[in-house]
Amino acid sequence: MSEPKKKNEFLYFAMRNGKLKVGAVIVFIFVLIAIFGPKFARYPLNEFVAGGPNPPSADFYMGTTAYGQDVYAQFVYGLGTTFIVGIIGGGLATLLGMLVGFVGGYKGGWVDEVLNIITNIILVIPTFALLLIMVAYLKLRGVLIESIFIGLTSWPWAARAIRAQTFSLANREFVDLAKLSGMKTMKILFREIAPNMMSYLFMTFILQFGGAILTAATLDFIGLGPTQGVSLGLMMNWATNGSALLLGYWWWFVPPGIAITAVVGALYIMNVGLDEVFNPKLREM
Amino acid sequence: MLKLSEITKTYKVGTFGGKSLYAVRKVSFDIKDGEVISLIGESGSGKSTIGRMILKLTSITSGSIEFNGQDISTIKKADLKDYYSHVQGVFQDPFSSCNPIFKADRIFEIMHEEFFPSMPREEWDEKLVEALHCVGLNPEHVQNKFPHQLSGGQLQRFLIARALLLDLKFLVADEIISMLDASTRIDVLNLLADLKSHGLSILFITHDLSLGYYISERAVILYKGTVVEMGETDKIYHTPLHPYTQMLMASVPHLDHKWEQKTTDLGGKVEDITEGCVYFSRCPLEGKGEQCRADIPPLVEVEPGHQVACCCFQK
Amino acid sequence: MSLNIENLTVYYQTLKGEVHALEDASFSLTDGEIMGLAGESGCGKTTLGTSLILLNGRMRYIRGTVLLDGQELPIWDNRGMDEFRFKQVSLIPQYAMSAMNPTRRIGKMVHELIEARHEDYNEIMPELKRRLDLVELPQEVLKLYPIELSGGMKQRMVMVLSTLLNPSLLIADEITSALDVSTQKAVVEMLAEFRDRKFVKSMIVITHDISILSQVADSIMVMYAGQLSEKAPTETIIRHARHPYTKLLISSLPKVGIKYSEEILHGIPGKPPLLLDPPIGCRFRDRCPVAYEKCTQVPPFLELDKDHFVACWKEFEEHA
Known part of the structure; x- marks a missing residue:
């Protein structure tokens, strides 16, 4: 069985899997909205274009905020920001988690001990205190900085989960057999162990992705978010501040x-x- | 071919790793060309650890293992592949030996990639078919299947075929048939014996005494990491000298006759002993005394080809 | 007759369909009989054993009756079985040793178990202590956590527990397979002793290891692919088996005293059929050296000699 044929096989089963298709289609639709949505915005972002709150109409596709901003424009731009935060923040956390988790779980011994200590330190550092300090230094903060910050502080959970999985897989007999075939450590990690964790890694990414979006929303809420732009989290917080729920908007x-x-x-x-x-x-x- | 000299494996235990626990203690024996040796022991006896040390999957704390005169702990990373092309292992659980998300044939693909990267595909395929025939498998029935679509016996042959693709001299067979069903296990055992007659040396690790008897010329009895008795299979089985071996032999369930004596040793808690005879706390011999508690009895030859480590044979 | 089973059929529900794990099993046990139930993995022996006490979520009762001491066991009715479990029928499951709750002291666990059966713990206590003595477990064991016991000790504890209320039938499922030979022997001897002391009336000992059964069982029943093949007194099964599967199985077993260099043993070619869509007739047909046309019909399980039941057309023919 050769390499390309194996890939086709996964593709074949992927195409036949209903759950995968449904999930992918939904995500894809939102990505399309985030990319092409701004082209159809009739009003500029965050401008006070109406006098007050308006329900959805032909003019304002999704209505306006209590202050008269176009919700549609906020939504499509905010969606884009949210995807960026999720991908960069979640992606970075997953990558760091993989690196630390793979090496710690596979190597064991003192390497594992050291990595464990680092993981635990990062885990107990109070994120918000760190942020407050950072805010004092960085006057202008963009989405990128926020994403990287989230990524750098949220990997320990991923690392712990991946380490545990790697550890249990590394003691399986097929890994011994790979060693007996003279395979190199990195090759064993990526060709033997990682494929067994594909869905697990993806799951970690999803959790980190969702977590990054939620963390971003929290940061935005206390005023530590990006100084410009909009995100879905910011929108919801503005809505809460504007008592949208009480007033029925x-x-x-x-x-x-x-x-x-x-x-x-x-x-x-x-x-x-x-x-x-x-x-x-x-x-x- | 392979010579083990006083190999020891200890693990650090306790809060700060202050105590060491012996998994294997000063085990020495050798295996000649074309010989099958049974390494027999119960769970926790260290038998698998010895196999893993030979395969360089576990480090040796002290002592040495020589393969054709070369100390294997001195093998450099670059020469490891050369060692593995002569020495291979097959393990207990054939399903766990295959990466579950790939087809079973992938284990051969890896061999092609790692050991024969320049061999053209046609030539490799021929070699593979030959190896599969050699272990009694019909390639058409077993290729392109996932591990769970094959039976345990088929998969175990698969893994033996994997080793046969190389210029194999020595095989560590660690409990390879204990998970197979009665009707198929004997065929795998016969296959090993057949390979042996073609010059392969085998270390047959097992807890099942009848299997050891069937296949090997010599047997090594292990208890708590220590060799208590070793020698020609016939002598060990028919005139066991060490009280542990005697107890083992008396416990074997025979098809044709019932157990003679009732068990007195219920195998309760046994404390870890670091000094003296490992079997001291369970030893039923009347002659046991302070000397057994204090000194580790060395292996002595009581008759040609039969060694035992018991204070009672120390004259 | 202690136990009488008639046409017991149990299927497994899976995503792919129904697995015909146990098909029309009919046999009986006399009082005091220890019956060994042997066969390869997937032959239905565990299904048979567990169906007599608890049908788990995926098992489906299809048909058949089970009479224990003349009383019908409502094995299809999970609730109805409650009054029989532990008191009339008891089971030592395959991984009983690891099934003990690690966070409970053993004494506490025993207490809960007995209360759950509406029995008085204090009344049973003296008997429990007597039995612990019998298996040479110190009474302090009740104050320990399961992890503090060795494998052999746990196994003995489980045996005492499962027979505490003197059940009529005890089912022991692979209780020796994880043990060392020496402990194995002690556990097996204990089974016989429990029977001799009338703690249990009869037993079904399930194992893949026939040589263990030959030590303790009065009779052995062999199963293949969900069907009963043969049942006879132990000696008869080992020396004068009549079903071709039993014969091949016995002859494939390595024994101390047989060497490859002197006598080559042979396995049974082929592999058991998938029970999702089992072959019609005798399921051993494909691997059987003496199979003929008649074997496309399911052979009945007939008593050819006294206490010797066989399901094989060829044997019926020769016997007639």
């Missing part, structure tokens, strides 16, 4: 809420589907 807070839930939920469904694709025993043959 559902069009203000429902779309960002649905978008966050739908994106994270769709990624989760994809994860279940991927599990079936990667694990032949779960394939219903």
